[in-house]
Amino acid sequence: MTRVLILRDAKPGHFHQAEGVALALTRLSPVEADRLEVRPARWATSDARKFILRRLAHDARFWLKAMFGIDLDALARPEVIVGSGWPTIAAGLLLSRHFDVPFIFAGPIGGYRTGPKVLSLVASPRQAGDPGAVLAPIPCTVDPDAYPAPRRLTRPDDLAGATLSLLIGGSAYRREFPQNEWDALLAFVPEVAARFGVRWQVSTSRRTPDAAADRFKALGEAGVLAQLIDYRDAGAGSVRDLFGADALVVTEDSMSMLAEGLAARRPVVALKSARVHKAYADEVIAGMAGPRLEGASLAILPMASVTPERFAQTLTRLVPPAEDARDAIARAVAPFLEGHGVISRSMP
16 A cells, blocks of 8 residues: 655646546555645745745755645655645655655646656656656546547548537637637537537636637527536536547647546547647647647647538547556656655556
């Protein structure tokens, strides 16, 4: 039994990744999980945390209490610590130092000195060779075994009667969806339904503009959609059943939703905005799509100009992911945990 301490910050997209790492570890060993909410003090900004960890953090007990209100005496000693989200980096490094145990962080680590007991899981092939980093899928809590196998879609005629889930985000950091792109998406959905006979399941999110959400609600009331989950009424976590569709269509603002679709072992089409500024997310999403479309599980199309015909041709060239993402993550971390004596042998 491996005792894992899961660090959870305030953002669901982050703590779901930390929980996903812990789930992947169950492929290597039975896991007993403890959870610790990580909330930095108002004065403990990102820059302050980095400065303290670089220059002042000789007393882990003091700084864990001062920056996060963490009482070490209330914690059982873990064998491995996992986290995701910027506040959990400093907390994880201090806890790793205090307990002298490995720390696995889902995402790139920048601005901190790490060391041999820290592993960063990166989804960008360009960063996979960095010291202390290893390439792995973005972790999540989606269990592909909870869904039936998707219907194979190998030619446009196969789309008749197929269920497609559309997961809608909105403008986010370095990504903007102007009005013309929302107009295009709202025209695209009924056109695909009419042209190919697909059943659309649609979910909005906290980032979806109210005007767009209202128009999708009208499509649902008109019978164009088989199902609509309006985030404003349903709240967080309501989208989970939609991962059981035959394929997913996801606005490209959310790496998490793209990763969850692939983790559900579904083909995924990402719809990108023309207003995308270069960022780590671009590298990750390009890595998910791979260097070629043939045999890939994810493709990227422009939201403003994609036609039903191009969409059908693209989707039917995609294949469901062959490997469970949890196995890929476990294989990536196994040598690190084996080297620190947490597990006795790597996966085959």
